Amino acid sequence: MSFFRRGPGRITPAEAARRTAGGAAVLVDVRESSEWYAGHAPGAIRLPLSRLAEGASLPDSATGRPTVVICRSGNRSRQAARIFADRGSQAVDVVGGMIAWAAAGLPVHGRHGAAGIVA
Numbered sequence: 001m002s003f004f005r006r007g008p009g010r011i012t013p014a015e016a017a018r019r020t021a022g023g024a025a026v027l028v029d030v031r032e033s034s035e036w037y038a039g040h041a042p043g044a045i046r047l048p049l050s051r052l053a054e055g056a057s058l059p060d061s062a063t064g065r066p067t068v069v070i071c072r073s074g075n076r077s078r079q080a081a082r083i084f085a086d087r088g089s090q091a092v093d094v095v096g097g098m099i100a101w102a103a104a105g106l107p108v109h110g111r112h113g114a115a116g117i118v119a
Contacts, residue, residue: 008078008081008082008084008085008091008092008093009092009093010074010078010092010093010094010095011068011092011093011094011095012094012095012096012100012104013094013095013096013100013101013103013104013106014104014106016041016068016070016092016094016101017041017101017106019066019068020041020043020044020068023065024065024066025065025066025067025068026045026058026062026065026066026067026068027041027043027044027045027068027069027070028044028045028046028047028058028062028067028068028069028070028080029041029044029045029046029047029070029071029098030046030047030048030049030052030069030070030071030076030077030080031046031048031049031071031072031076031098032048032050033046033048034119035072035118035119037110037111038110038116038117038118038119039098039102039108039109039110039115039116039117039118039119040098040108040109040110040116041070041098041101041106041107041108041109042107042109044070045058045059045062047080049071049076049079049080052080052083053079053083057087058089066089066090066091066092067081067084067089067090067091067092068091068092068093068094069081069084069091069092069093069094070093070094070097070098070101071093071097071098072097072098072099072118072119073096073097073098073099074093074094074095074096074097074100075097076097077093077094077097078093080093081093098118099118101118102117102118
């Protein structure tokens, strides 16, 4: 038995895409507006870490589903996954964030569904 508390799990971008593709899990992007509008994963919902840390919760449509958290590089998403887990949610974060997502060849959408970039 370990006396060290392990944090929420971490998964690859490919695993994140698989888990969220059918809607069983919700993909939550915790980046700020300018980053989100530059490019985000299709189907993701945006809940900035700054709002989450202030007590904001997921929209009702996402409540009760496992949460996959993503940011630009994986640092903020790890913090957000910990917040979700501390609140009793099943949460994992995406190793390497949107940078790794795009590098894996997964789609990135910008404003109005156009091709996006990771900012």
